[in-house]
Amino acid sequence: MSAFHHNSPTDRDIRRVLQKLLVMLSLGVICVSVFYFLTGCCESDLTEYTISNRPAREFLLPGWYHERNGTFYKDVVTVHDEDGYQGAGERSTKTPDLVTNNSGTDWTATRRLPQALIIGVKKGGTRALLEFLRLHPDIRALGSEPHFFDRHYARGLNWYRSMMPKALDGQVVIEKTPRYFVTMETPGRVHSMSRDVKLIVVVRDPVTRAISDYTQIISKTPNIPAFETLAFKNSTNGEIDDLWSPLWIGLYAQHLERWLAWFPLAQIHLVSGEGLISDPAGELGKVQDFLGLQRIVTDKHFYFNKTKGFPCLKKPEGSSKPHCLGKTKGRIHAPIDPDVIQRLREFYRPHNRRFYQMAGQDFGWQ
Numbered sequence: 265m266s267a268f269h270h271n272s273p274t275d276r277d278i279r280r281v282l283q284k285l286l287v288m289l290s291l292g293v294i295c296v297s298v299f300y301f302l303t304g305c306c307e308s309d310l311t312e313y314t315i316s317n318r319p320a321r322e323f324l325l326p327g328w329y330h331e332r333n334g335t336f337y338k339d340v341v342t343v344h345d346e347d348g349y350q351g352a353g354e355r356s357t358k359t360p361d362l363v364t365n366n367s368g369t370d371w372t373a374t375r376r377l378p379q380a381l382i383i384g385v386k387k388g389g390t391r392a393l394l395e396f397l398r399l400h401p402d403i404r405a406l407g408s409e410p411h412f413f414d415r416h417y418a419r420g421l422n423w424y425r426s427m428m429p430k431a432l433d434g435q436v437v438i439e440k441t442p443r444y445f446v447t448m449e450t451p452g453r454v455h456s457m458s459r460d461v462k463l464i465v466v467v468r469d470p471v472t473r474a475i476s477d478y479t480q481i482i483s484k485t486p487n488i489p490a491f492e493t494l495a496f497k498n499s500t501n502g503e504i505d506d507l508w509s510p511l512w513i514g515l516y517a518q519h520l521e522r523w524l525a526w527f528p529l530a531q532i533h534l535v536s537g538e539g540l541i542s543d544p545a546g547e548l549g550k551v552q553d554f555l556g557l558q559r560i561v562t563d564k565h566f567y568f569n570k571t572k573g574f575p576c577l578k579k580p581e582g583s584s585k586p587h588c589l590g591k592t593k594g595r596i597h598a599p600i601d602p603d604v605i606q607r608l609r610e611f612y613r614p615h616n617r618r619f620y621q622m623a624g625q626d627f628g629w630q
């Protein structure tokens with residue numbers, strides 16, 4: 265009896281302690297949830313990546329993820345060029361290690377179709393432009409090249425929208441796929457998505473661009489014939505093979521004409537690829553104006569890296585260290601016979617003149 269009276273308060277004590285522990289545990293869980301919610305840990309933008317000092321190939325290839333209906337999908341990585349990858353829904357159980365850039369932490373952010381597109385040109389400086397634009401807090405840029413209008417159109421606009429980063433009201437969603445500029449069906453398809461979309465084309469001297477293109481091709485397929493062999497239909501009479509892709513892409517007037525059948529020139533902004541290297545802040549200023557954004561990306565964001573020979577970012581978004589583009593951007597070109605270069609300059613001269621007239625802008629190519 266006395267033992268019973270002696271044990272009874274101890275049981276109550278234990279119950280009380282257990283109740284207190286339960287209350288404290290619940291409070292802990294609530295606090296952690298609130299903390300995660302406020303810091304945005306629950307919200308990661310899976311189509312984005314953090315800019316790092318590592319070359320693009322290293323930090324992009326390990327995995328692109330996107331999320332649909334609460335499931336993470338690892339993108340099937342198909343290398344298009346140094347920085348172009350496309351997603352196609354291979355299921356993954358891994359947690360994404362890629363994180364968002366400015367903004368997606370706000371729960372009001374939604375995925376929207378892009379209001380602006382960098383449509384070209386291949387090897388013009390499109391990656392540099394996109395990386396520089398990402399510094400702007402009102403820009404939400406897709407890191408990969410989705411190739412929606414040229415390769416994946418059958419997947420539909422909902423798929424395209426699902427690829428986009430989340431954006432807040434007032435932010436401009438943008439993607440870059442340089443092949444859009446030269447593919448026949450793209451202007452009409454872009455127009456049917458939106459007649460108001462803003463289009464950006466980075467253009468570069470077509471001769472240098474062709475050599476850059478060839479340098480990239482040969483880096484992947486070293487056994488292809490020499491540039492000089494591919495550039496001419498007939499080496500004895502010097503007739504240029506303008507259907508060879510590296511040369512055909514440089515026929516800017518012809519490609520622009522196709523876009524002008526669908527969009528007014530005022531909706532197309534041409535960026536000088538050379539200017540993007542010599543005066544990145546100047547070119548970025550004009551692009552920000554065109555996009556209706558405040559000029560936030562300015563010369564204080566850039567420095568000239570002598571080793572790289574190109575402008576680099578002092579402090580890229582998502583990192584505190586300076587950042588240059590990867591080694592496939594700004595690489596040493598394949599050596600080309602100077603007579604061939606001269607012949608190509610002559611070939612492009614009338615095409616360039618026509619392009620300047622159409623664009624109302626002289627890019628000063630020789």
Ligand SMILES: Nc1ncnc2c1ncn2[C@@H]1O[C@H](COP(=O)(O)OS(=O)(=O)O)[C@@H](OP(=O)(O)O)[C@H]1O
Nearest residue numbers: 386387388389390391392476574575589593594595
């Ligand atoms: N800041 C900076 N750093 C490095 N490279 C720069 C920069 N600005 C412009 N460029 C030029 O960009 C060229 C590559 O163009 P793209 O990014 O459009 O190439 S791609 O079509 O996406 O493969 C690349 O071409 P190459 O020099 O022939 O490699 C560069 O000349």
